[in-house]
Amino acid sequence: MPAVAAALLALLPLGYLVVRAGDKGAGFAFDYLRRDSTSELVLRSLGLTVTVTVACVVLGVGLAVVTTRIVLPGRALWMTLAALPLAIPSYVSAYAWISALPSLAGFGGAALVLTACTYPYVYLPAAAALSRTDPALEEVARSLGRTPWQTFRTVTLRQIRPAVASGALLVALYVLSDFGAVSLMRFDAFTQVIYTSYRASFDRTPAAVLSLVLVVITIAITLGEVRSRGRAQQWRAGAGAARRPVPQALSRGRTLATLGGCVAVALVSLGVPLASLGYWIVRGASLDLDWSRLAGAGATTMVASGAGALGCVVLAVPVGVLAARYRSTGVRMIEQATFAGHALPGIVVALALIFFGTRYARPFYLEMPMVIAAYVVLFLPAAVGAVRASVALSSPRVEEVARSLGRSPYGVLRTVTLPLAAPGVAAGAALVMLTCMKELPATLLLHPTGSETLAIRLWSLTRVGSYADAAPYAAALVLLAALPTFWLSHASRQRHHTEELSP
Amino acid sequence: MRTRSSALVVAALTVVATLTGCGSDADLVIYSGRSEELVGPLIEDMEEQLDVTIDVRYGDSAELAAQLLEEGDATEADLFFSQDAGALSALAQEGRLSTLDEQVLAVVDDHYQDPEGRWVATSARARVVTYDPAQAPEATDFDSVDDLLDESYRGEIGFAPTNASFQSFVTALRITRGEDGARQWLEDFSALEPAAYDNNVAVLEAVDEGEISLGLINHYYWYQLQEELGAEAVNAKIHYLDSDDAGALVNVAGVGVLTSSEATGLAADAVEFLLSEEGQQYFADETAEYPVRAGIESTTYDLVPLDQVDGAQIDLNDLASLDETLELLDEVGLT
Numbered sequence: 001m002p003a004v005a006a007a008l009l010a011l012l013p014l015g016y017l018v019v020r021a022g023d024k025g026a027g028f029a030f031d032y033l034r035r036d037s038t039s040e041l042v043l044r045s046l047g048l049t050v051t052v053t054v055a056c057v058v059l060g061v062g063l064a065v066v067t068t069r070i071v072l073p074g075r076a077l078w079m080t081l082a083a084l085p086l087a088i089p090s091y092v093s094a095y096a097w098i099s100a101l102p103s104l105a106g107f108g109g110a111a112l113v114l115t116a117c118t119y120p121y122v123y124l125p126a127a128a129a130l131s132r133t134d135p136a137l138e139e140v141a142r143s144l145g146r147t148p149w150q151t152f153r154t155v156t157l158r159q160i161r162p163a164v165a166s167g168a169l170l171v172a173l174y175v176l177s178d179f180g181a182v183s184l185m186r187f188d189a190f191t192q193v194i195y196t197s198y199r200a201s202f203d204r205t206p207a208a209v210l211s212l213v214l215v216v217i218t219i220a221i222t223l224g225e226v227r228s229r230g231r232a233q234q235w236r237a238g239a240g241a242a243r244r245p246v247p248q249a250l251s252r253g254r255t256l257a258t259l260g261g262c263v264a265v266a267l268v269s270l271g272v273p274l275a276s277l278g279y280w281i282v283r284g285a286s287l288d289l290d291w292s293r294l295a296g297a298g299a300t301t302m303v304a305s306g307a308g309a310l311g312c313v314v315l316a317v318p319v320g321v322l323a324a325r326y327r328s329t330g331v332r333m334i335e336q337a338t339f340a341g342h343a344l345p346g347i348v349v350a351l352a353l354i355f356f357g358t359r360y361a362r363p364f365y366l367e368m369p370m371v372i373a374a375y376v377v378l379f380l381p382a383a384v385g386a387v388r389a390s391v392a393l394s395s396p397r398v399e400e401v402a403r404s405l406g407r408s409p410y411g412v413l414r415t416v417t418l419p420l421a422a423p424g425v426a427a428g429a430a431l432v433m434l435t436c437m438k439e440l441p442a443t444l445l446l447h448p449t450g451s452e453t454l455a456i457r458l459w460s461l462t463r464v465g466s467y468a469d470a471a472p473y474a475a476a477l478v479l480l481a482a483l484p485t486f487w488l489s490h491a492s493r494q495r496h497h498t499e500e501l502s503p
Numbered sequence: 504m505r506t507r508s509s510a511l512v513v514a515a516l517t518v519v520a521t522l523t524g525c526g527s528d529a530d531l532v533i534y535s536g537r538s539e540e541l542v543g544p545l546i547e548d549m550e551e552q553l554d555v556t557i558d559v560r561y562g563d564s565a566e567l568a569a570q571l572l573e574e575g576d577a578t579e580a581d582l583f584f585s586q587d588a589g590a591l592s593a594l595a596q597e598g599r600l601s602t603l604d605e606q607v608l609a610v611v612d613d614h615y616q617d618p619e620g621r622w623v624a625t626s627a628r629a630r631v632v633t634y635d636p637a638q639a640p641e642a643t644d645f646d647s648v649d650d651l652l653d654e655s656y657r658g659e660i661g662f663a664p665t666n667a668s669f670q671s672f673v674t675a676l677r678i679t680r681g682e683d684g685a686r687q688w689l690e691d692f693s694a695l696e697p698a699a700y701d702n703n704v705a706v707l708e709a710v711d712e713g714e715i716s717l718g719l720i721n722h723y724y725w726y727q728l729q730e731e732l733g734a735e736a737v738n739a740k741i742h743y744l745d746s747d748d749a750g751a752l753v754n755v756a757g758v759g760v761l762t763s764s765e766a767t768g769l770a771a772d773a774v775e776f777l778l779s780e781e782g783q784q785y786f787a788d789e790t791a792e793y794p795v796r797a798g799i800e801s802t803t804y805d806l807v808p809l810d811q812v813d814g815a816q817i818d819l820n821d822l823a824s825l826d827e828t829l830e831l832l833d834e835v836g837l838t
Contacts, residue, residue, distance in 0.1 A: 095701075098701060099701070099705070102698065102699070102700065105699060183665070184701060186664065186665065186699065188833075196829060198565055198566065198569045199563075199565035199566075199667075199825070202565065202568055202569065202572070202589075202590065202593035202594075202823070204569060204572070204573070347566060347569075350570075351569060351570070351573050354570055354573045354574060355573050358573070358574050358575065358577035358578075359577070362577065365577070366579065441566075444562055444563075444566070445562065445566060445570055449532065449558045449559070449560045449579070450558055450559075460538055460539055460540065460561060461540065463538055463563075463702075464538050464540045464541060465702060465703070465704030465705075465724075466540060
């Protein structure tokens with residue numbers, strides 16, 4: 001039941017979009033879809049999505065291998081640095097790049113910034129998977145004559161594929177729904193055109209039609225991910241304690257080259273945005289900063305994003321547990337449904353909630369619960385993925401034993417499944433929380449009148465060009481978002497399988 | 504276990520209760536597309552003058568307009584304060600704005616209000632050319648945006664393609680020169696490889712630092728930069744084009760009262776306050792915009808009087824035809 005409720009909430013925007021897209025009759029919608037510019041737009045957005053996703057997979061898996069399987073000076077530091085770009089909102093990074101290098105505008109700039117901001121979505125699960133896969137299989141492959149590279153390709157990669165695929169899915173959907181980076185880079189992606197359509201014609205129909213196309217693309221992508229995840233079992237079969245893989249030593253030259261690569265990634269993803277922030281903070285050092293206002297915005301950010309994370313996890317647990325344990329059509333549809341809102345631009349989700357809120361939930365309208373509902377619609381999939389992945393790591397045999405010993409199904413869930421999955425679920429909550437902190441468009445339209453978050457303040461100051469005044473807010477946002485990120489990168493290294501019970 | 508679950512339920516209810524207020528209890532609610540940094544102090548003055556409490560939702564003008572359209576009669580908003588005329592005329596066309604009192608409107612020139620009285624301008628801004636006197640001293644002789652179309656300015660002109668004011672200028676170009684004339688100018692402009700910036704401030708700073716020699720901006724950014732850094736520290740200068748040129752377009756910010764407002768009396772008082780001498784003096788002194796009420800002069804900024812620049816007289820409701828403008832900009836590749 002709660003799983004169905006989660007799916008229904010996630011489907012709200014879809015209902016709204018159908019209503020709005022049909023405003024001028026189905027004929028208008030179809031004519032609008034048939035315009036050349038619409039198909040061009042689809043190609044452009046897909047091009048960006050594919051480019052960024054592939055780049056993130058290469059970068060994320062590469063860094064994961066480097067930080068988990070290779071003897072590297074300062075390995076723990078690199079592990080943290082590799083995850084940290086998650087704390088930097090794409091609009092902050094895009095602004096830093098475009099103000100340093102105006103010629104970067106366009107496809108290249110958008111791809112660069114989005115890759116730099118989202119590769120940790122792949123890196124974190126890949127690194128976690130790599131550091132916990134038992135090296136036994138790889139050793140067998142090596143002893144049977146495979147070269148290290150063949151072993152990596154045919155054994156290691158195959159083992160971490162589900163983890164990489166779920167990260168790649170989050171990247172792809174993030175790219176489709178991102179507005180900040182593409183608008184600053186002036187790349188006409190879906191979201192950019194949807195926003196422009198609201199702004200230019202004050203007509204909500206074309207925007208709704210385009211958003212529906214976006215939903216269709218999202219569903220196609222999630223179906224692809226489900227297929228790529230396959231039916232692989234991830235809990236360990238066979239008795240004996242799992243070992244941790246031992247990092248390999250490289251030659252001096254290769255170690256230096258690897259370090260160089262790590263430094264380059266850190267400079268692009270962290271160095272440039274932080275340097276730009278630093279520049280503005282120094283430039284604005286003489287300005288009076290209203291500390292109590294900064295603290296207030298910080299507190300509101302924490303409360304809203306904390307509640308958003310909590311809401312997401314509460315709704316994600318039933319969906320995630322079902323998805324990990326049963327692959328029936330019904331379950332698959334529920335899981336799919338939770339992804340519906342994820343690729344939609346924040347403004348569309350916000351308008352959908354305005355539409356329903358003013359009609360059916362007036363007491364909550366423009367109150368915190370509306371903001372939290374928007375966060376749930378937007379970010380539920382990240383939490384569902386985390387729950388599913390961590391439940392899948394524990395063997396269903398343990399649950400069967402508990403059942404056979406007389407526990408009720410609910411009792412098993414509460415005392416066995418969830419405690420085993422708890423670290424993964426908490427990591428999912430952290431991921432959602434930091435994403436909520438950075439969210440702007442939906443927060444801006446739905447926040448209670450008179451309250452403000454760091455992201456709102458940042459937007460409000462930068463739009464009047466007060467970059468120096470805005471810098472402390474951007475810094476506070478990055479610092480706050482870095483907390484869950486630190487925790488996330490730490491937690492992802494601690495996860496283990498449950499052992500198969502010996503017969 | 505049972506005690507723990509009931510404790511959880513109580514905790515959850517408490518959180519919900521604290522998170523849920525009971526809507527705005529202020530006397531007046533304003534949705535403002537103008538930023539808090541620009542109009543916040545003015546609204547505080549208004550609270551004091553009218554002796555009321557006011558809640559303001561700040562946002563982007565167009566997004567707030569979409570929100571107001573979606574909220575319909577359920578909106579809390581009494582007043583919509585917009586950065587440009589386009590969002591106001593969109594709301595007016597959907598029948599969301601009520602007719603304002605004629606006496607209140609009488610202090611404003613007809614050109615700066617909706618012909619049917621559903622919205623009124625509160626301040627105006629002019630498009631200007633900013634130039635680096637070391638690199639392009641001849642800019643003082645420019646009459647029209649055509650004077651920018653010179654091979655010597657290849658890569659030297661800054662503009663902000665995504666900025667609403669730049670797009671309004673292009674709309675004005677379409678209205679004054681026709682579609683073909685506008686396309687011709689944009690193609691010639693684009694051929695000179697102008698430098699695109701994120702916003703007007705960035706364009707002005709690039710000119711001020713000599714990175715480029717010319718820029719297309721709104722007048723008040725330059726006055727504000729002067730105020731911020733001191734007149735001597737600003738290298739860039741501005742030049743007003745001939746008043747009948749689209750490059751000297753005067754655009755407005757304005758206000759309208761929602762039809763669903765239950766505080767119509769207060770809302771009317773608020774509009775009256777914005778158009779009062781005190782309200783108008785605020786725009787002249789604080790934001791360096793042009794007052795729309797005659798006889799107000801800025802005491803802080805040395806503004807060129809509005810009646811010397813307000814020549815590009817187009818119906819400001821026409822600025823809502825932004826769709827065609829964006830399509831044109833897209834075609835010539837200036838996005």
